[in-house]
Amino acid sequence: MTSPRSFAVEFALVAQHDLQAIVEFIATDDPVAAARVLDQIESRTASLQRMPERGRVVPELAAVGIHTYRELVVGPWRLVYRITGKTVYVLAVLDGRRNIEDVLLDRLVR
Numbered sequence: 001m002t003s004p005r006s007f008a009v010e011f012a013l014v015a016q017h018d019l020q021a022i023v024e025f026i027a028t029d030d031p032v033a034a035a036r037v038l039d040q041i042e043s044r045t046a047s048l049q050r051m052p053e054r055g056r057v058v059p060e061l062a063a064v065g066i067h068t069y070r071e072l073v074v075g076p077w078r079l080v081y082r083i084t085g086k087t088v089y090v091l092a093v094l095d096g097r098r099n100i101e102d103v104l105l106d107r108l109v110r
Contacts, residue, residue: 005078007052009088014107018093022077037077041093044074046090047079055081060100064108 011019027034047054047073054069072079073096080092094103107110 002003004049007049007083007086007088009048009090011045011090012092015090015092022095041074041077041079044072045079045090048072048090051082052081052088055079059099 018036023034023038026037027029034054053070055072057067058069061067061069067087069080069082069091071081075108076096078092078096078100079090080094081088081090085088092103
């Protein structure tokens with residue numbers, strides 16, 4: 001039975017590629033660690049079904065007046081998402097050690 005407060009969680013294609021690249025990179029050195037990271041990210045993402053507003057507004061975007069994007073930190077990764085209606089769209093899985101502005105600029109240029 002699904003709770004009326006339940007949200008659907010969907011990964012955008014680019015976020016799927018982000019996650020796949022992270023797992024593949026880690027797996028080249030340690031497949032067990034890669035599986036553990038994937039489990040952690042999937043578990044934290046699933047928690048958005050019940051509490052999508054638990055993540056903070058992305059600080060770099062809030063600084064320029066954009067408050068519609070939130071993030072969960074699964075150290076060192078940042079899961080950037082947006083809530084639209086009853087759906088949570090995961091838009092990116094980024095390395096938190098990188099400058100988010102550089103990552104977004106790189107994506108826009110590609």
